[in-house]
Amino acid sequence: MKQTFSSLALGPSELVFGRAKHPIIRNGVSIGSGSVLPEIKFTLSSISIEEATREEIRSQYSEMITDVCQRAVDLHQSQLVVEFELLPQMTVESHWGVMITELLKEVMEQFRSTEGLQSLLRVTPTDTREFKKPPLRREGRELEDVLTSFRTCANAGGDLLSIESTGGKEVTDQAIMETDVRGMLFGVGVLAAADMEFLWERICEIAHETATIPAGDTACGIANTAMVLADKHYIPKVFAAVVRAMTAVRSLIAYEAGAIGPGKDCGYENAYIKAITGFPMSMEGKSAACAHLSTVGNIAGAYTDLWSNESVQNVKLLSAMAPVVSMEQLIYDCRLFNTSLRGGKEMDLRDLLVDSDSSLDPQAFIFRPEIVQMLSATIIAGRSHYEKTLSVALATAACLDQGVKDGTLLLSQREQKWLHKIAGELADLPTEEGQFIEEEKRKWLGHVDLAQYGLPR
Amino acid sequence: MKQTFSSLALGPSELVFGRAKHPIIRNGVSIGSGSVLPEIKFTLSSISIEEATREEIRSQYSEMITDVCQRAVDLHQSQLVVEFELLPQMTVESHWGVMITELLKEVMEQFRSTEGLQSLLRVTPTDTREFKKPPLRREGRELEDVLTSFRTCANAGGDLLSIESTGGKEVTDQAIMETDVRGMLFGVGVLAAADMEFLWERICEIAHETATIPAGDTACGIANTAMVLADKHYIPKVFAAVVRAMTAVRSLIAYEAGAIGPGKDCGYENAYIKAITGFPMSMEGKSAACAHLSTVGNIAGAYTDLWSNESVQNVKLLSAMAPVVSMEQLIYDCRLFNTSLRGGKEMDLRDLLVDSDSSLDPQAFIFRPEIVQMLSATIIAGRSHYEKTLSVALATAACLDQGVKDGTLLLSQREQKWLHKIAGELADLPTEEGQFIEEEKRKWLGHVDLAQYGLPR
Amino acid sequence: MEILNELSANLQEGYADKTKKLTEEALAQGIPATEILEKGLIAGMNIVGGKFKKNEMYLPEVLVVARAMKFSMDVLKPHLAAARVKSRGKILLGTVKGDMHDIGKNLVGIMLQGAGFDVVDVGTDISMEKFVETVEREQPDVLGLSALLTTTMVYMKRVIEALEQRQLRGKVKVIVGGAPITQRYADEIKADGYARDASSAVDLVRSLLNSGAQQN
Amino acid sequence: MEILNELSANLQEGYADKTKKLTEEALAQGIPATEILEKGLIAGMNIVGGKFKKNEMYLPEVLVVARAMKFSMDVLKPHLAAARVKSRGKILLGTVKGDMHDIGKNLVGIMLQGAGFDVVDVGTDISMEKFVETVEREQPDVLGLSALLTTTMVYMKRVIEALEQRQLRGKVKVIVGGAPITQRYADEIKADGYARDASSAVDLVRSLLNSGAQQN
Ligand SMILES: [Zn+2]
Numbered sequence A, B: 001m002k003q004t005f006s007s008l009a010l011g012p013s014e015l016v017f018g019r020a021k022h023p024i025i026r027n028g029v030s031i032g033s034g035s036v037l038p039e040i041k042f043t044l045s046s047i048s049i050e051e052a053t054r055e056e057i058r059s060q061y062s063e064m065i066t067d068v069c070q071r072a073v074d075l076h077q078s079q080l081v082v083e084f085e086l087l088p089q090m091t092v093e094s095h096w097g098v099m100i101t102e103l104l105k106e107v108m109e110q111f112r113s114t115e116g117l118q119s120l121l122r123v124t125p126t127d128t129r130e131f132k133k134p135p136l137r138r139e140g141r142e143l144e145d146v147l148t149s150f151r152t153c154a155n156a157g158g159d160l161l162s163i164e165s166t167g168g169k170e171v172t173d174q175a176i177m178e179t180d181v182r183g184m185l186f187g188v189g190v191l192a193a194a195d196m197e198f199l200w201e202r203i204c205e206i207a208h209e210t211a212t213i214p215a216g217d218t219a220c221g222i223a224n225t226a227m228v229l230a231d232k233h234y235i236p237k238v239f240a241a242v243v244r245a246m247t248a249v250r251s252l253i254a255y256e257a258g259a260i261g262p263g264k265d266c267g268y269e270n271a272y273i274k275a276i277t278g279f280p281m282s283m284e285g286k287s288a289a290c291a292h293l294s295t296v297g298n299i300a301g302a303y304t305d306l307w308s309n310e311s312v313q314n315v316k317l318l319s320a321m322a323p324v325v326s327m328e329q330l331i332y333d334c335r336l337f338n339t340s341l342r343g344g345k346e347m348d349l350r351d352l353l354v355d356s357d358s359s360l361d362p363q364a365f366i367f368r369p370e371i372v373q374m375l376s377a378t379i380i381a382g383r384s385h386y387e388k389t390l391s392v393a394l395a396t397a398a399c400l401d402q403g404v405k406d407g408t409l410l411l412s413q414r415e416q417k418w419l420h421k422i423a424g425e426l427a428d429l430p431t432e433e434g435q436f437i438e439e440e441k442r443k444w445l446g447h448v449d450l451a452q453y454g455l456p457r
Numbered sequence C, D: 001m002e003i004l005n006e007l008s009a010n011l012q013e014g015y016a017d018k019t020k021k022l023t024e025e026a027l028a029q030g031i032p033a034t035e036i037l038e039k040g041l042i043a044g045m046n047i048v049g050g051k052f053k054k055n056e057m058y059l060p061e062v063l064v065v066a067r068a069m070k071f072s073m074d075v076l077k078p079h080l081a082a083a084r085v086k087s088r089g090k091i092l093l094g095t096v097k098g099d100m101h102d103i104g105k106n107l108v109g110i111m112l113q114g115a116g117f118d119v120v121d122v123g124t125d126i127s128m129e130k131f132v133e134t135v136e137r138e139q140p141d142v143l144g145l146s147a148l149l150t151t152t153m154v155y156m157k158r159v160i161e162a163l164e165q166r167q168l169r170g171k172v173k174v175i176v177g178g179a180p181i182t183q184r185y186a187d188e189i190k191a192d193g194y195a196r197d198a199s200s201a202v203d204l205v206r207s208l209l210n211s212g213a214q215q216n
């Protein structure tokens, strides 16, 4: 199942929403073959998960899935992806995950037979290895729980397997708060990379055994943490942009291990992964503002194949329950994407989406098509995860700097100062991984168990 | 201040979002002169309005306005309109309306001076004449309350004056439920029209006295009631489409009386009014799904100058409070509109928006640009409100029928049957208004006091 | 019985005159009024209600049927009274204080009447005192409260508390509905039920009144 | 005093060595430890906290300052202890059971330490028993509960109830925060306060501890 990507699958004129080089077709749903489909997600409103609330929880999920499917039918949407993102407890106690998977799938199949609504279910266990501090990554009950959750949810009706795995987070949480470039390289390029290799080999195995699709992993816990903190003005946005690009290397490893997409929504780094692999990707932007505020609300749609709301809890808004509101918003966005595809205007719309965001924020700027191309090429040129991560970080800092010089990127003086600081620190990093690990690992000895990443303590 | 509109202000190639023939410029905000601005609205989450909750209410409004302005600044949005839609009690007890108007304006002005955020405040009293059944329309305490609310809110800092006035609703509520074409003509073309004339003369007077802008009125209580019932599958969508077009005549009367826009968001009939008057309009679509589900999520943006979320209550979503989420979504939509305007691609984007919705629902179909043109021309050709309302209803039914024949409009057999029934009933209606009133008024004697519309009992 | 099927079929089509005539004929044949009501009219209305719920009929079509039913009921009522047939249940509806929305409430009323319940609509902007008074006077089985605003929904709780204070809470089921209302809110204010739309309101009332806790 | 201003200024720049040296000098000049703490270090940290709150400083810059402050505190602490100076307040922080998110909680801890409070972080996935035990042992002035999930936020209520049962509720202020939490929810579960972000948490703790109801 090992795949290597030595050239870019999609050139600049091919990189657009709705079209992937390797579409996914399953159960009447086709992803990446000329249209963008909504991917809808929802979660419980405030309630505890326990035996006493089981019926209430079932009825909430049942209401949510029925209502969103009905809204899709009412709006003439004929294909759709649903994500069930398990809550931690539903991962640990696998019967909960199974129960909800079955419940969702049953309603989805009912809508298939009565209304012709074709749908796929993505199941996303939580990476509960995080519960232990420092986490056991390669052994122990937590790992078993995660793998069991994958296996049982796949058997219960899941079509697509995904996770937001957390390898390296022991280091990156602190490194993000400290804007620590070395720490990020260690966390992403060394630890997260090692963990992705380990974990995705196993997930792909489970997918193979259960005849499901290994769909991909996002660096949510790393890059979105940075994005959210930057959005709160806690850390520089240029740092969050560099971190985003770095995580592409880590997220790509799922595909090297055999994943084929659709990549999971909250990984904005999916833009690079689509260019590299040609696999279809899910993305989220303005219509996921219910879950994440961001500075990439439009540009995130430029290359997407599934368009997601990320998550919304089951609360009532003035019109309807929030999941129904999300469903409607996604469908309208998809209609716009698809109308442009049908009329051969998709590149025009893509460029409008790109140009509307890219000059206003470094985190958007790095998704301009020519920059996606350049950074993706940088990534595949690297000979190791470490080298790839370092070189894409350097290239990102350089292209932001170029953007400021060109006037194509507006950046405050304060952000510019940080950009130069970050670029300088990156330039000082060793190109030799072994040397880097030796230097860096001492700082993190209390936080992380290196053996859990296959590294010598 | 009386204005008459005898020719269309905008031709098919001029009718597009962001550009009006008569832009509005006030306090550094410019509407309809080449860009689309967000218009943000919000309301209290579940709470009663009374002395005991005054501080909590103040703090909710204060939080909402501060947070949405901050989000606008964070996303580099430099101009914005805020609507304060008064709750009924805030209209009746005018000191509440004044207090909130002042509070909002104060924060808005603070953001103007510290962050350069330019903003205007629309104040929209509730038409509390509805509290009495049948309502007094031209006298009594309720009318005084409404006018007092306008006057005091204008003096307290409102810039734009609007209302969703309810003339004719005594009749239209029932006529909608019964799909009663005659009743709708009576309610919209006779009663609502008479009430608009009466009411808007007074609102324009207040605007003149207070140096504020008379901005317009929507047929929310009529056409959106029909839209929502159609969306719940209670009444035929073709009926809701015909009703929508009819209400354009009624809503236009505000402008004949002196209003100059921006028309209020939830009046989808604003499309026709923009074509007729050239005044800028506010519209709402997919990013108002929090308040209204609809079948016009994209096409509603085709001609808009302000882009609104209609309303959202102050509840927490996973990312932020719902008003902040709305603010972000509107800004991204506006960025897309404005990027296309800057690049001369606005007609392309307009057509994508139009084509993405128009074939799927009759309520969307009637907003295709050539149909907006045709129906608007039909309206101005009429010699009386009655004649205009009847002729636009006939023309709407005819163009829906043509759409079905052309294959440009998908309509179920069941809807087609209703369309023919409605068209037949419309064809049977007298062209002479006096005769029609005589025939129709007997049916409604218990429901409506005709003297309140200046008609003989 | 053939004639009751025919009655039901004509009712479903909304043929008022025919429905009325068939009701009279059935009475003339000596069929008990209760049976005509149950097996003819209500049977027909149930089918119509089911179709409406499944989005197979529009409201205006239902209203035509409801009007035909009224015609028949005018014929039937004296006979039902003579046979001392109890009503299926009496429902009091109103929109709470500060709120003037009534179209949703009216729909609920129409659907409930169609399902054979007696409906008393007290209107909009109703204070808790007025609700209490009317409950005392009308002795309904169910009180339906409606609110469309986030700032008036809270008044529902006060109405329920006022009923409690006047010892009326045990005598009437309280159900709630309207745009901002949820099952969770209904539970929170200790209402007996929540209905998300007019069809569900009928189901809800049926299940509440069949659950045995009927008071009068 | 000139040296304390200089101390504050150097602290604000995050110059750890210089800050430490100035602290030693101030002590050598016979300035009381409390005064050095209040007018030098905490004065400087307050300015930094204010700048962070106004988005004029980034967190990594604040962290550098916090580290410099720690250097000085190591010098100052024995003197403060000798003078029996009471802590400004002790804060216990933890994420509730079922929830493993900790970055928000960590930020709150950092900001509180910077503001001169003693902070004890019990970690994530903490059961109510563990919270109760730790409150008994550590006797904090304030307990800060964090939750990021809609399914774990409800656990906050249980922690508060458990404190009540053990008669500890009167002895500790409870504050709550996290993505799904609102002031309304805080009121509902009878918490003493809600903070929407780390800066507000500092303000909240200050106002709770100044409001006179301090227990230990
Ligand atoms: Zn995520």
Ligand SMILES: [Zn+2]
Pocket: A085, A266, A310, A311
């Ligand atoms: Zn997610």
Ligand SMILES: [Zn+2]
Pocket: B164, B218, B220, B224, B266
């Ligand atoms: Zn409206």
